[in-house]
Each structure stands twice: as C-alpha cells, then as structure tokens.
Amino acid sequence: MTSAESSPLILLHDKDNVLACRRRINSGETLLIDGTTIAARGTIEVGHKLARVDLGPGDVVLKYGVPIGSITQPTRIGEHVHTHNMKSDYIAITTRRSTGEEKKS
C-alpha cells in the first residue's frame, strides 16, 4: 500500500485508476487525490472503490495494476465506482433478485 496511513484511500498499484476505501467515506468529506482536493460525491462504504481520475464509457478499470472490468457511464474523479457505472469483461454478475432464468447477454 503506497498511500499514507492517515488517508482513508488506498492506492494498490501505481497504474490503478481507482482507489480502495480503508473506511466509510461520508458524502462531502474532503479527499486528497494525487494532490487534488475534492469533496466526496456520496457515501462510500469500506472496501468499495472510487475513481482516481475522470473516467468514461469503455475505459478499462485498473486495480492491483490489472484490468478488473470497464466503465459504462461517465464517472468523475472521487465518484463511487461500482455496478451502476462499471461491468465485467468476462461474465455478468447477479443480484438477489435474479431468477436464473434471465437471457444471457
């Protein structure tokens, strides 16, 4: 982990374009990302991730220095990156409301 111990954000690899949350981040909380100060856009829970830079549809998301999927919606620096704006490049995930009968896309 390369981030300062006091930061709530962890940069796992220099190449990454997302940061992992060491603890819950509250909406509006001031975050320092690569020298830029921004206000957190929404509450983000421990273990979740946020954008290190502005990202757009088709951008490959890098975590641990490797691709973990791609962006589907415009996403600004400091914004939560999750199922609403990112997808797998291998296999779709499912939710508790999935029935198992959905058509494969």
Place this chain on the structure above:
Amino acid sequence: MMLGYQRSDGRKGIRNVIVVAYLVECAHHVARRIVDVSADMDVHLIGFPGCYPNAYSLRIMKNLCVHPNVGGVLLVSLGCEGFNREALHAAVAATGRPVETLVIQERGGTVSTIATGVNAVAAMKASIAQTPRVPIGLEDLVIATVCGGSDGTSGLTANPAVGKCFDRLVERGSTCIFEETGELIGCEHIMAERAVTPALGAEIEACVAKAAHYYTVMGYGSFAPGNADGGLTTQEEKSMGAYAKSGESPISGVIKPGDVPPSNGLYLLDVVPDGEPRFGFPNINDNAEIVELIACGAHITLFTTGRGSVVGSAISPVIKICANPDTYKRMPDDMDVDAGRILNGEATLDEVGGEIFDKIVALAAGGRSISEALGHQEFILTYKSFEPVGPACLPLRARRA
C-alpha cells in the same frame, strides 16, 4: 511439541475423528441420530444424498474415510441405494482402521440401527484411543485455503495475509492448496508465469479457460449478491482478491478433487468438472469446496471472509480469518483472526500472516479453532465428473515417491 496420529499409509493426522457416513439421504436421519446420541465432538457426520452411483462421490468418500484426521468409520446404508458400500468398506478396512457397515433394512429399521450404531461408535472410540502418537512437523501438514462471503476488504487484508502465511509454510516444507478456478478468471496469465514448468503453466491457463466456459454455460459467475454489497463489482475483481491467498511461491502442480499432492509446495486444485456441464454448478457453496480440499488431504482450512461466514467443517478444522473490521465488530465470537486491523494501520500483512501461522501450529498441537469449538461440522457432497489430471500437471510427482 506437536504430536500427531500415525496412519498406516505414512500420513499423520492432527485429529482422531470417527466419521458416521450415510450413503443416501434415506439413511441421513439414522446416521445423524447416531452422531447426536454419541454426543462427542470428535464424532462427525458426513454423507452423500444421491441414490445413483457416481465415481467422483465414491472416490471423495473413500479419501475422506481414510483421511489422516480420521480414526474410525461407521457406514450407514438404507440397503437399496446405488452407492458401492462394499468398495468403501473395503478401502477403509485395507488401511487397518476400524470400520463397520450398518444396513438399515437388514437391522430391523430406525430404532435398532441407531442403538447398534451408538454402541459401534463407543467400541470404536475405545479402540482408536490406542492409535500411536508421533511427532508431527510442518512438513507433514497439508494446509488449504478458501474464501467465502468475500467483499472489497478481502483482497486488501485477509487474502494477502493468508498468502504471506502460505509463503512461510511452503518455505518450511508444508504442502499448501488453493482452489476455485472460477474465482481465478482474469488471473490465469500471471498465475501461469509462477508454474514450475511452462507445460504446467499451459495447464493452469487451460483449467481457468474451462472454468470460464463452464460458468458461462451455467449463466452465473462464482459471484454472490453479498460480494457486490461489499464493494466487489466484477468477477475479475473478486478473482484478483481471491488470488492473493496463494502468496508468491512457485506453483508446483495442478490437482483435482481427491488427488493428494505428491510433494510439498503450492498446488492449485481444479474444482470445475470435465466435459460438458452435467450436474449443475461446480461447487454449490463454500462447504462443497472445503470437502474437496479435505479429500485432497488438508489437515486445516484457512477460510477468509469479509461479509462474515460462520461455517466450519467435518473432519478437518477451519480457521476463520475476518477481512472486514466492521464485520469483526459485529461477530467477533466467530472469528479466529482479525485481519481488518490491517486497514486501520494497527497491524501489517506480515504480522497477520504470522498470527495465522501461529494458529495453525496451535491447532496441530491439539488446540481447537473457534468454529470447531462451536460445533460447526458442515458437510456437503454432490454429483460431479472428472478426468484424471494430465502428466504436465504434476512435474514433481517423483519427489515424495
């Protein structure tokens, strides 16, 4: 000093468990009552529910019944099911372990079979108390790892801490097994580079490709709703976190369920069935994976969890390593190790890896893990189908021969 139980095949156990095994769901209640009435934390229930025969489940049951942690075996059969009880009985008897088969239809039904079974367990308990105790070292141990209820913290704390522990164990001559190729999708190329031979690297890539195909046909990845609640967005993100459990040692081989690694070092267990999907999901839950790891000889399973799993296992103890500090606060009485301290800067990965290592030594010396002390003895075995591994999968085959 750690003292183990000497078995006739040369392996050593850290427990001396009696297993009571039902051979079809119709015999489950009788077997469970025998275990309940025996009221002994070292009498465990295992079994297979199906009535149709299946080579995989027979092989797994054989391997479980002659596992180094098992001292004696009671088989409970209804009588008309397809399970080859004679072959299983013979395999156990060949090792010198006490074994008895009770056929409910020949024993006069439920009540008399339970009474006979309880007496048989008590007699076995007295006889296995004589099992020779011998010094057991880290080089005798097979340690497995699995993750369950993963979240975004798993890949930051508990999984890499297990990786650190695995590196230490491999250095000291232990055998370590990691698994679930469906949760290694996306990691296949970096993993292949760690193989001890290029041909083994190609086998690793092939078994992950098989997993990707299998899960695609099933329509689901190895990804539960709780994974997403906990911050994991994609299968490949979950994979990268899961992969960290393997540490950094070279990968010595690929095995399939029921294969005991032929040498020390780090092994990958290929859990995805061969051929076109036939019997459903590769492993329907975490305990199905743990059972396969135990069938490969695992003495202890290191179980990392972010969301908060509570399970243990029959036969071999489970050490629970909690990745998420909030989860640990909610359910501390189910966790052996609090790896979430890493997130708060209260401990390093190396320190937590060392704690896990110390827990292994304590368990091998006779201590109980938390899930074990709570009586967790989950077990599940279902239908599957495998081909044997190819020659490139076991380049170190000769080392232990």
